[in-house]
Amino acid sequence: MASKAKQAEAKVPIIKGKEAEDMVLDYIRRMNRPFGAVDVSANLKGAVPKAATQKIMVALAEKGDLVQKTYGKTTFFVVNQANLEDMPSEKLAALEAEVKRIDEENKSLGAEVKSTGAQLARLKSTPTDKELVVEVKKAADAVQKARSHLDPLRAGTPLISQEESAQLDADCTRWRNEWVRRRKIFNTFWSLATDALTPQQATELGEDLGIELDTPEHGTLERGVLCAAGSVLGKRRR
Incomplete structure (x- = not known):
């Protein structure tokens, strides 16, 4: 009802x-x-x-x-x-002036909207207080860890003896030479074994046999200062 x-x-x-x-x-x-x-x-x-x-x-x-x-x-x-009545020229001029004024206001408001939008984008990309607290803590932990690594050096504590350093240099040279020797032997035999195969067939055969070649990291290491001639660890420090 x-x-x-x-x-x-x-x-x-x-x-x-x-x-x-x-x-x-x-x-x-x-x-x-x-x-x-x-x-x-x-x-x-x-x-x-x-x-x-x-x-x-x-x-x-x-x-x-x-x-x-x-x-x-x-x-x-x-x-x-x-x-319909003809619009007087005075009224028409007034309307045109009003249209111009409103158009200018629209342009001004458009620029204000654009500026406000840019400020909003910056605010959205700025970390919040909680995120800043987390980042500051991470930075403080990293600084503390780095300082803990420097403390023995500042105290003058020897981190490694000359004998140990020489042994490391010798081991590095020995195993690098062994690495180069074995790689040379493998390349020689592999070239003979796959001479009659296409590159694709050779690749597939290597995958089937589970052969692991040097990775890009190995190449980077070999070209680095640790493997350069006359730049072993002991020689660099002396």
Whole structure:
């Protein structure tokens, strides 16, 4: 019951007669564009029924207030442009000035929006307080770890004896030479074994046999200072 009562209250009262005619004409004048009876009645919230709106618009066209246009089976009505008042030059100038002012305001607001957007992007890319606390702690831990590594050096503690250093140099030279020798032997035999194969077949054979070649890291190590002639660890330190 309450719902029906609300619907009854919300229902627009029907307008008839001269008042309805004035309402239709005023609406079409204000909009100043072509309309059909269905559109006008709907835009007036049904205050003037569709059938009555059609009759009113036809009558207004007969009186010259509207101009009736027919496109196929559809009829449109538009306000008679000859009956519209010419806009005074002063009012036209004022409107142009207002349009210019609004255009300048739009440009200013657009620049402000762009600047605000850039500030927002910077704020979003800036770490939060919680993230800064985490980063500061990581940095402090890294500094503490680095300092702990420097403490023995600052105290003058020998980290390795000369005998141990010489032994490391000797081991490095020995195993590097062994590495180079074994690689040379392998390359010689592998070249003989795959001489009749295409590179792709040789690669597939190596994969089937589980042969592991030097990785790019090995090449980097061999070209580095540790493997350069006359740059073993002991010699660099002396």
